């Protein structure tokens with residue numbers, strides 16, 4: 001990694017350069033919540049000033065740029081008594097500015113599955129390799145717990161990461177593309193003062209966390225407490241609405257639907273993001289459901305996130321953004337559920 | 350499909366209206382890009398919205414509207430006898446729909462408000478399935494043309510038809526909408542069956558539950574959520590009663 | 604332009620012009636590309652089950668496609684959907700692939716209406732297989748319930764082709780009634796030519812039935828199993844293999860010599876869609892064939 005420092009003014013020039021030459025997305029306010037707080041999403045931007053880089057966190061995660069909620073995987077074109085399959089991968093390069101650490105680390109988790117796992121996905125790779133990511137640090141919200149998940153620090157998976165030093169950014173440059181683009185603007189090598197300030201900023205961020213979740217023992221505990229009554233307690237609240245998985249940056253499971261066009265001349269094979277909390281997730285032909293209860297379904301989401309799956313190097317996949325908790329109408333959130341699970345255990349001892 | 354050795358078969362349909370706004374039948378005639386192809390799949394025997402032909406040899410009867418008069422009962426029974434497949438089209442046909450508003454008042458009052466002093470024969474509003482056997486229910490107010498297209502294509506291809514079992518929220522979140530609860534409004538999405546692509550929340554308003562209940566809908570938890578969000582049961586019931594398609598939410602308070 | 608991102612057009616990469624090799628798990632390939640097949644023969648086994656013979660049309664793809672007994676493939680019916688189906692033919696058969704399919708839903712229903720000459724697609728093979736080599740020199744117990752006989756045909760062919768390498772081989776087969784029995788026309792050959800002891804049983808007999816009635820575990824009463832020298836392969840509904848495996852466990856057949864094939868919903872076959880997870884494993888990648896020890900250690904497996 002190469003480190004540089006850039007003034008905010010130069011940075012703006014730099015980003016505007018990118019915006020003018022490429023399709024670019026950045027955080028923008030889309031709504032105001034009833035409590036007066038702004039709601040942000042990543043939207044296309046046409047100039048630096050359209051972005052709100054001081055945003056908290058985007059409402060929905062960034063994963064739709066890599067795993068769209070719905071995506072045509074292939075098409076079949078029908079001729080008289082035959083068909084041909086047509087597959088194409090998206091390639092339009094694009095820039096995303098202002099990505100938070102948890103979201104970058106979430107992408108690294110998805111990389112493990114879709115790039116480094118068995119059967120790498122060309123759909124994902126095409127999008128990932130054509131996306132230029134500029135990360136940016138921020139002070140956590142009250143309920144963020146990425147530090148507990150060890151996902152506060154970014155190591156890879158981005159092109160450029162900016163640490164805010166007030167009037168300038170401390171840049172971590174992680175790709176030759178970024179390095180080359182930066183030649184167009186004025187950057188300096190970090191001075192001793194910059195380094196100190198960088199460390200201060202990191203410490204400030206760390207001190208600002210108000211939520212900690214202890215997930216270290218969960219891989220075992222989730223097995224041990226598989227039949228714990230706490231699942232019923234939380235499962236009873238669950239609406240099976242899938243919201244948690246849709247907004248989560250690392251939930252990736254899906255379903256496939258095929259449909260024939262009205263002309264009967266072609267058909268689409270489409271992928272839809274799904275969720276294990278949704279009722280038909282594990283239902284098979286004939287109506288048998290391998291997870292028939294709300295409790296079993298909700299538990300599974302926790303199992304996947306905090307136990308980890310073999311395909312995913314048995315790694316926990318939650319990055320602690322708490323989007324799932326914030327957006328769950330029923331108030332189901334990792335902090336409370338996991339605390340409950342830990343309490344259960346402590347009470348029994 | 351031909352490649353399977355199965356010839357797609359045009360379906361002979363009749364479209365019939367009962368008590369309703371006829372919006373569902375109209376919805377069938379929209380979506381211009383695909384209308385020609387869509388009509389190509391159909392052999393329309395009776396369909397007031399697009400042609401004046403009146404035939405009797407339909408196989409599939411698409412019936413919109415609910416039953417609210419005695420003569421309608423006779424008519425639907427006749428249609429049932431002729432049709433190989435009877436499809437209830439739209440919320441009115443499936444659940445009674447908007448017409449249910451009528452059920453909340455005394456019949457005599459309704460008659461008087463609606464028709465003044467002239468007596469009109471009208472009875473309680475009922476979904477088709479209260480009167481005849483219904484083979485397929487396509488809910489929605491109005492029905493989603495995209496969904497109807499899909500179903501018609503499946504029938505033409507002799508394929509089984511699948512409906513989503515999950516609630517509107519799934520589609521709503523896939524569309525990356527801001528949840529209308531966050532904006533301070535009520536939405537029945539979490540307990541309503543998806544399939545409409547969440548059109549109402551897409552437009553920034555809460556779902557009214559026109560598509561009926563989602564599989565395994567969690568009414569109890571939803572009631573608590575309404576309360577926590579500062580809504581009274583009365584406010585919620587007003588929404589639910591609009592279509593009356595979510596009977597599970599209405600509990601007997603006594 | 605100074606700030607223009609270069610395009611990385613993955614559509615131009617060499618893998619795009621090559622057929623995918625589903626036996627190579629970690630290389631980039633067109634993961635959704637199907638091998639086009641023609642249905643060259645359809646045999647109606649029962650009103651609910653048909654046997655389809657599929658011939659891969661492209662000679663290169665036909666050459667690439669090789670599988671081991673116990674593996675499955677994803678069968679694509681364009682426009683209708685894709686379903687996982689066990690391969691029910693010999694891994695030596697380069698002419699065609701046999702699939703025994705029960706009418707159960709949207710995709711399987713339309714397949715049952717398809718005619719000879721129809722074109723479908725396949726992806727695969729996927730998943731783990733039975734330990735055919737490890738079983739050499741041992742007795743083999745094949746136990747099937749209902750449609751569970753379909754995946755057992757592949758190991759049956761293998762055993763027949765290498766019959767002298769194995770000791771006693773028995774096939775225990777149970778169905779709910781006589782008409783549901785599959786592949787009855789092959790039983791004589793299995794017994795006489797391949798020297799496989801075949802024991803059948805039905806839950807409920809009918810007028811013409813002279814064989815055994817009862818649960819499949821009844822068949823164990825008629826045989827002696829040498830737990831030190833036997834491998835067992837069990838395929839069938841979960842409730843059945845639970846009973847069968849419990850019995851085998853009670854006579855001390857080591858759990859790592861009992862194999863079962865699990866069924867879950869599947870939408871990819873590649874460890875991506877998560878629909879097939881059992882505990883922390885994927886049925887499509889780490890299964891469908893598991894030894895019973897692994898099954899016991901998986902949450903929610905049975």
Ligand SMILES: Cc1cc2nc3c(=O)[nH]c(=O)nc-3n(C[C@H](O)[C@H](O)[C@H](O)COP(=O)(O)OP(=O)(O)OC[C@H]3O[C@@H](n4cnc5c(N)ncnc54)[C@H](O)[C@@H]3O)c2cc1C
Pocket residue numbers: 283284285286675684685686687688689690702703704705706707708709710711712750753754865866867868869870891
């Ligand atoms: C490893 C494996 C091997 C199998 N081998 C055979 C076989 O040899 N013969 C046979 O008849 N059946 C087999 N099945 C079951 C078969 O896959 C289902 O009957 C089939 O998927 C039903 O699809 P459908 O579209 O007809 O039903 P629908 O209910 O309409 O299913 C819709 C979708 O759900 C999924 N699905 C539904 N049921 C199952 C299921 N039981 N397993 C996996 N996915 C499912 C499929 O993706 C399907 O496209 C096997 C299943 C697995 C997992």
Ligand code: SF4
Pocket residue numbers: 237238239240241242243244245277298324327328329330331332
């Ligand atoms: S946990 Fe919450 S967001 Fe997730 S499905 Fe249940 S109710 Fe919906």
Ligand code: SF4
Pocket residue numbers: 245250251252253254274275276277300301302304305877
């Ligand atoms: S936790 Fe559930 S919703 Fe999330 S990726 Fe895993 S299976 Fe899907």
Ligand code: SF4
Pocket residue numbers: 244247248249250251305317318319320321322323324325334
């Ligand atoms: S599980 Fe929740 S907290 Fe963890 S990454 Fe997903 S949305 Fe964020």
Ligand code: SF4
Pocket residue numbers: 243517518519521522526527528529530536537538539547550555556
């Ligand atoms: S707006 Fe309605 S449908 Fe959308 S997520 Fe919120 S509750 Fe669900």
Ligand code: SF4
Pocket residue numbers: 489490517538541542545546547548549550555556557558559560561
């Ligand atoms: S969002 Fe609700 S009310 Fe609106 S169309 Fe869909 S189901 Fe009907």
Ligand code: FES
Pocket residue numbers: 868869870871872873874875876877878879880885886887888
């Ligand atoms: S079938 Fe998709 S993960 Fe196993």
